[in-house]
Amino acid sequence: xxxxxxxxDVARELGMNEQEYANVLKILGREPTGTELAMYSVEWSEHCxxxxxxxxxxxxxxxxxxxxxxxxEDAGGFALTDELYVIFKMESHNHPSQVEPKQGAAxxxxxxxxxxxxxxxxxxxxxxxxxxxxxxxxxxxxxxAGVVDGIQFYGNCVGVPTVGGEIYFHxxxxxxxxxxxxxxxxxxxxLLATSKGKGPGNPVLxxxxxxxxxxxxxxxxxxxxxxxxxxxKRPTVQIGDPFTEKCLIEACMEVLQGDAIVGIKDMGAAGxxxxxxxMAAAGGVGMDIDLAKVPMRxxxxxxxxxxxxxxxERMLVVVQQGRExxxxxxxxxxxxxxxxxxxxxEEQVLRIRFHGEIVAEVPSLSLAESPIYYLPAEEPAxxxxxxxxxxxxxxxxxxxxxxxRLLSSPNIASKRWAFRQYDHMVQTNTVVPxxxxxxxxxxxKGTDKGLGMTTDCNSRYCYLDPYxxxxxxxxxxxxxxxCVGADPAAVTDCLNFGKPxxxxxxxxxxxxxxxIADACRAFNVPVVSGNVSLYNEGPDAAIFPTPxxxxxxxxxxxxxxxxxxxxxxxxxxxxxxxxxxMGGSExxxxxxxxxxxxxxSLELPRELAVQNFVLxxxxxxxxxxxxxxxxxxxxxxxxxxxxxxxxxxxANLPAVDGRMDTALFAESQSRIVVAFAPAQQAALTxxxxxxxxxxxxxxxxxGEHIRLTVAEAPAIDLPVTTAADAFTGAIAAALAE
Numbered sequence: 001x002x003x004x005x006x007x008x009d010v011a012r013e014l015g016m017n018e019q020e021y022a023n024v025l026k027i028l029g030r031e032p033t034g035t036e037l038a039m040y041s042v043e044w045s046e047h048c049x050x051x052x053x054x055x056x057x058x059x060x061x062x063x064x065x066x067x068x069x070x071x072x073e074d075a076g077g078f079a080l081t082d083e084l085y086v087i088f089k090m091e092s093h094n095h096p097s098q099v100e101p102k103q104g105a106a107x108x109x110x111x112x113x114x115x116x117x118x119x120x121x122x123x124x125x126x127x128x129x130x131x132x133x134x135x136x137x138x139x140x141x142x143x144x145a146g147v148v149d150g151i152q153f154y155g156n157c158v159g160v161p162t163v164g165g166e167i168y169f170h171x172x173x174x175x176x177x178x179x180x181x182x183x184x185x186x187x188x189x190x191l192l193a194t195s196k197g198k199g200p201g202n203p204v205l206x207x208x209x210x211x212x213x214x215x216x217x218x219x220x221x222x223x224x225x226x227x228x229x230x231x232x233k234r235p236t237v238q239i240g241d242p243f244t245e246k247c248l249i250e251a252c253m254e255v256l257q258g259d260a261i262v263g264i265k266d267m268g269a270a271g272x273x274x275x276x277x278x279m280a281a282a283g284g285v286g287m288d289i290d291l292a293k294v295p296m297r298x299x300x301x302x303x304x305x306x307x308x309x310x311x312x313e314r315m316l317v318v319v320q321q322g323r324e325x326x327x328x329x330x331x332x333x334x335x336x337x338x339x340x341x342x343x344x345x346e347e348q349v350l351r352i353r354f355h356g357e358i359v360a361e362v363p364s365l366s367l368a369e370s371p372i373y374y375l376p377a378e379e380p381a382x383x384x385x386x387x388x389x390x391x392x393x394x395x396x397x398x399x400x401x402x403x404x405r406l407l408s409s410p411n412i413a414s415k416r417w418a419f420r421q422y423d424h425m426v427q428t429n430t431v432v433p434x435x436x437x438x439x440x441x442x443x444x445k446g447t448d449k450g451l452g453m454t455t456d457c458n459s460r461y462c463y464l465d466p467y468x469x470x471x472x473x474x475x476x477x478x479x480x481x482x483c484v485g486a487d488p489a490a491v492t493d494c495l496n497f498g499k500p501x502x503x504x505x506x507x508x509x510x511x512x513x514x515x516i517a518d519a520c521r522a523f524n525v526p527v528v529s530g531n532v533s534l535y536n537e538g539p540d541a542a543i544f545p546t547p548x549x550x551x552x553x554x555x556x557x558x559x560x561x562x563x564x565x566x567x568x569x570x571x572x573x574x575x576x577x578x579x580x581x582m583g584g585s586e587x588x589x590x591x592x593x594x595x596x597x598x599x600x601s602l603e604l605p606r607e608l609a610v611q612n613f614v615l616x617x618x619x620x621x622x623x624x625x626x627x628x629x630x631x632x633x634x635x636x637x638x639x640x641x642x643x644x645x646x647x648x649x650x651a652n653l654p655a656v657d658g659r660m661d662t663a664l665f666a667e668s669q670s671r672i673v674v675a676f677a678p679a680q681q682a683a684l685t686x687x688x689x690x691x692x693x694x695x696x697x698x699x700x701x702x703g704e705h706i707r708l709t710v711a712e713a714p715a716i717d718l719p720v721t722t723a724a725d726a727f728t729g730a731i732a733a734a735l736a737e
Contacts, residue, residue: 007031014041020371027366035352035359038304039367042270043277046534049370052500053532056510059517060527066489066554068526072282073195074115074266076528077187078490080449080554085189087121090129090182090455090494090550091268092533096237097179101146105179106154106240110312112183113160114266117249118315120193120256121185124429125442126155128165128181129455129494129548133174135410135734140169143177144418145735150240151181152421157242158249162422163430163440165455169410172459175538180494180531182550184453186444193256195265197279197287197318200346202262204287205324206272207331207338208248209313210297214239216308244313244336251334252315260323267314273307273367275316277350281368283318286349289342291359303352303359318344377510378503386464389596391582396661399716402591403706404726406632406665407639409590413730436644437563438480438628441555450558452486454551458631459544460584461599466508468599470515470547472669475607476630477551478523482611483626483672485561485618486553491520493530493549498542500534508545509534516547522604525551562618564627565645566675566701572651574696575688576610576671578634580657586631587665600669607670613693614672622684625675633665635708635716637673638698642706643724651699655711663710675701 011021014037024032024040032040043049050057062068066078075089093108109126116123128151133140144167155162160183197204214237255261263283265275272294280287291306301309319327324340331338345351350367352360396402406412419434431450432441439454456477462469478488493516498505520527536543555561566572582588583597617623629637634653642649656663676684681697688695706723708716 007037010034011037011041014038015045016041020044023371028362033359035304035307036362038308039273039360039362042273042308043367044370046532048270048274050532051370052373052375052534053495053509054372055374056513059513061517061521062526064490064526065524068490068528069192074118078528079189080444081447083189085121085187085192086184086451086552087116087119087187088182088184088492088550088552089115089529090180090492090548091115091531092494092496093179093181094177094496094533094536097147098177100237101143102150102153103237103239105147105150107238107312108179108181109151109154110240110242110245111266111268112181113158113245116183116185117252118193118195118264118266119187120191121187122253123160123183123185123249124427125184125440125453126160126162126181127453127455127550128162129457130165130167131173131178131546132169133171135169137174139174141735147179148418148421154240154242156423158246159426161424161426161430163424163442164434164453167415167418168459170459170544172541172544176536176543178496178543178546180548182455182492184451184552191256193261193264195279196263196283197285197344198262198283200285200344201321202318202344203321203324203340204289204342204344205317205319205327205338206294206341207315207317208336209241209244209311210295210337211306211309211314212297212311213301213305213309214311216305216310238310238312240312247334247336248313251331251336255327255330260320260327262318262320264315264317267316269310271307271309272316277364277367279316279318280350280364284348286345286347286351286364287342288345288351289353291352291354293339293341295337295339303354307352375500375506376503377507379507380504386596387598389594391588391594391597393592395659396591399660399664400718403635403639403716403718404723405590406586406636407723408726408730409586410731410734411586412632412636414728415731416728417731431558432484432561432563436565438483439486441484441486441558441561443558448557450555450561452481452484452553452555454480455548456480457546457548459546460595462512462545462547464584464597464599466511466545467515468602470512471519471602472599473547473549474516474519474523475602475669476628477549479611479628479672481551481553482615483562483628485615486555487615488523488525488551488553491525491527491549491551493527493547495532496536496543496546496548497534498537505542512545512547519604522608560619560621562624562626564625564641566625566641566647566649567645568647568702570625570675570701571678571681572649572673572675572698572700574671574698575613575674575693577668577694578654578656578663578666578671579668580662581666581668582662585633585665585667587633587661600667602669609691609693610670610672613688613691614674617684617687622680623674623676627673629671629673630667633667635664638708639706639723641673641675642720643727646720647701648703648705648720649699649701650703650707652709652712653698654696660710660715664708664715
């Protein structure tokens, strides 16, 4: 630490403000040491302590249709059976990935996996939700290629399948990409672990990798400040080692089979500071730690560096006194470090020593419970003008060309270029792989059950109305699960927003959280885990508000699932109705450069009815094809199902507002395209009438063309092969330019 500057100057360099420094003085009753300042700076950052968002997060429901475990741990989940728990969480690695895309994304994967297996759950799946700037820019291509490379590198090496996700592009993400990663695991209910440190006298161990200078202040500092044009203060990005992570998974799974572990926690953002403070506070105890005993890979590290280091593949473990050697033996068997670095103490104080000197001594609770800020929220002044924008556009003269442009738009085009790099079949559980359904499906070995999983968010909708846009993100995630036959069970989220001290940015966050909370209550699904990523801004503006929703659902019988692909000889129908809603549509953005108006309306009772119908129909064996109608509207939905099956479709769409483009490309919510054998039509019609759901026959599958009419008037006629060329090759072609 600098010695020629005041401690207040040091605090400012660490990202603290004057009031926070005054709070530290009040807590300690003296001037803090440099190590203590470092500890408070990272633990009170938004990434670790959530001081600006914590009051909002209390709005989320914590209970739902399945028993849950949602509070106070690294991740949350729900009971799949009496014997099995599903544990899952989503995290962000946005800022590190903007600095170094491959390692930023790779260490994001490593960190979210540790949050899962720290609780005793074996990771079974990964998903990722990514946002970049324009794909025609050099930086956009660099970031996309690097992030995808990092995901495939770490996920493939560690042996956990990447089964789903999404990729979107928009100029607002040019200087601040989003890398949100989600992991799902399955645990024996009786062996679920806790992160509470308890039992005075119990030894405290650091296990896993050695500690170095990589990532010092990385996540915690980077994720608490927006980027500026001056990059000199950007901390180094962590370096991931997936082979060590694989050994750490197996060692943790083995050691948690016994009862020697009292508490265990991943060293993510803020490293040893986070784990010691939060485990001690959760257990109502303190810890006495000797940093000289921490396994290190670099000489001459200062105490503050050791406390702030975010070196990867490390855990803090509290062990029952007298059982430490058996724990050490297991980790050493897997060629991992395991060192006793201290002990739990009864006094609620975190005492840090280094070569005989006490370098920090603070109340553990004061670190773990950061100050709370109640920030002003104000609707942006520009939003009224955006809402009032005239969306009247001239009717297109060539609808075939419009559909091809939409299919090749980076936001709609096939993401095969990315997911073909991921090993989605490792562990041999994947039933519905990437690109085959609206959500991924994996089997739960040893049972008849399956899990559906998805990530969703249309950030343009959230830009136009964060409350409705966030509700749509929840509804679409549930709709995608239903389309593969999964009953929506629980939610994790990743709240990506701008600088919260700006009232218009905080208003976006506040309204989005309220939207998520209300929608989750309507679907009876709890928010069991999540992450907040603020300060996502570049020199000119903030990102579009992006409250990413991760959702997991349950298939009672994994074989009773659906995909999005048409097969020849099916009848095609629309569940739900198209309305004259063009605001926020991909059609207006791609064809006319308009991002204005209001997003599509969402009526939750209507949405629930549509989802209940499709879920019941799949469970009863009446449907094998279902596809959510979202970006690009009904025309894109029909084309995607045709392309997935390699078969044509002939459909007559209902007229809407007297315009063909509205009928084809409007993005009205609560719509699902289904296809079924002719023998099932009567049963489906009866079920729709029973549930009060609009059910309109559109046409049939077959042939080699996508032929769409609107109120019997010809609109689109394209060979399947022509549409496939536009859809499947767009991303790779853009990267090659």
